[in-house]
Amino acid sequence: MRLGELIGMAMRTVLSNPLRTILTMLGVIIGVASVVTLVAIGRGTSAEIAKQYENLGTNMLVVNVNGNGRATQLDYNELMKLEGLPEIDTIAPTILKPNSNVKFDRTQEKYTMIGTNDRYAAVVKAQIDTGRFLSEADLELRANVAVLGSEVSKKFFGFLDPVGEQINIDGIVFTVVGRLKEKGQNVSGTSIDSMIMVPLETARRQFKLGTIRTTYIEAPTKDDIYVAQDTMKQYLTYKFKSDTGFQLVNQDELLKARTATSNTLTKQLVSVACISLLVGGIGIMNIMLVTVSERTREIGIRKSIGAKRRNILFQFLVEAGVISGIGGLIGLLFGIGLALAWPAFNPDQPTLISVDISIYAFLFSALVGIVFGLYPANKASKLRPIDALRFD
Structure with a gap:
């Protein structure tokens, strides 16, 4: 059959x-x-x-400093010299100040403020919506300028362009020079949309913040990130005389x-x-x-x-x-x-x-x-x- x-x-x-x-x-x-x-x-x-992870870049390395005191402090100028190495393309050191009181007109809200340099937007793949990002001149002059995340801008200015307006951060007046496009949450659950970026030295001096705790490092390619990781480990171990005062987070390994x-x-x-x-x-x-x-x-x-x-x-x-x-x-x-x-x-x-x-x-x-x-x-x-x- x-x-x-x-x-x-x-x-x-x-x-x-x-x-x-x-x-x-x-x-x-x-x-x-x-x-x-x-x-x-x-x-x-x-x-x-x-x-x-692609939004952050799989060729990104995050350096977190865990220790306290001068023995585990990172120097901004020393870090930026490492950009000349072939395995390191861009470095963006940061200082965070969570729960900063931000005011505009009669509106007040708490947001995280980041003190950083002009490379930060490129490293974390953030895009400018209007205005500009921080510049080298802002860093050198320690200018009181700020770039707003999309959520912060919407909270205080709605759909209006915030560039040129002045906001108050913990009693210090800053001029808004730019607004970022909406990016959404990253893998750690945080979002740049709800943050305010100011020049690193301005943040350190105006708010008496301590040492650099987190540094974002971008390698030229994903293959270079492992070489960059070894380089940073050697540098930090030599600087801190120990390999326990810091943590290196490789985005490709996390992915x-x-x-x-x-x-x-x-x-x-x-x-x-x-x-x-x-x-x-x-x-x-x-x-x-x-x-x-x-x-x-x-x-x-x-x-x-x-x-x-x-x-x-x-x-x-x-x-x-x-x-x-x-x-x-x-x-x-x-x-x-x-x-x-x-x-x-x-x-x-x-x-x-x-x-x-x-x-x-x-x-x-x-x-x-x-x-x-x-x-x-x-x-x-x-x-x-x-x-x-x-x-x-």
Whole structure:
């Protein structure tokens, strides 16, 4: 008997009892839908992580100084001399002053103020919306000028251009020279949108801030970042006479670690979802055993008129494959629909449908049906015609 005829017979059998068929397929449907959805969520999360790091630049190194006192102080001029090294392209030292009281007219709010240099915007991939960023002249003159993040600007000036206006930061008047475009949160959960940037020496002197605690370093390429990391480690170890007073954060390493963690979690969840496929396979085996019992006389008649053992075996294997294949197809469509709808309920968690995994899940579901249908099919094929015809 040809494969097309066997599939046609299997379809008629499936449609003859739709409720039982649907219940049989349920485990396969849930398993395939779970695999497709979970992989889509996992890959979407990995893509979002990669996008966030890309916004900062995977060729960026962050130096954090942990110690206190003169023994662990960074000197601005010394740091800037390192820009001449081939593995270091740009350096932007920073001093932070969280919860600064910012006033304009009758509006007052607390924001983080950053004292930095003219390289900072380029290193953190921030773009100017209006006006300009800090300049070398601002640093040399220790000018009272400020660049506003988009959220800060919107809070005090709405959609108006803030350039030229004066704001009050902890009692000191600053002239706004620029506004940044909206950037959103980075991987650490902070956002430059809610920050105010002023010249580093201005921040240090006006607000009596201490030493440079965080320095952003950009390498020419992603490959150079590891050389830059080794260079900074050697420099800081020599300067502080210790390798414990600082921390080097390599963005490329963080990206790889976060992506690996996300992928591992996704694989674990998919493994759990595959259990549903196995449960579905057991359900298919059970229902096929019932089908063999119900159709014993049919098997006996077919064998008595010349059907061979392999014909009976293939017939029931095809039935099991059709049941699991249809269940896999329904699960595939349901999983894709759920993956597409997921961001509507979880805006911060995008999805990315994986075509290859979806195909593998569908093929695996069909394979599960065939494997678990093998025992019932083999049992049916071994029935003796005389015994099958006497079955009541």
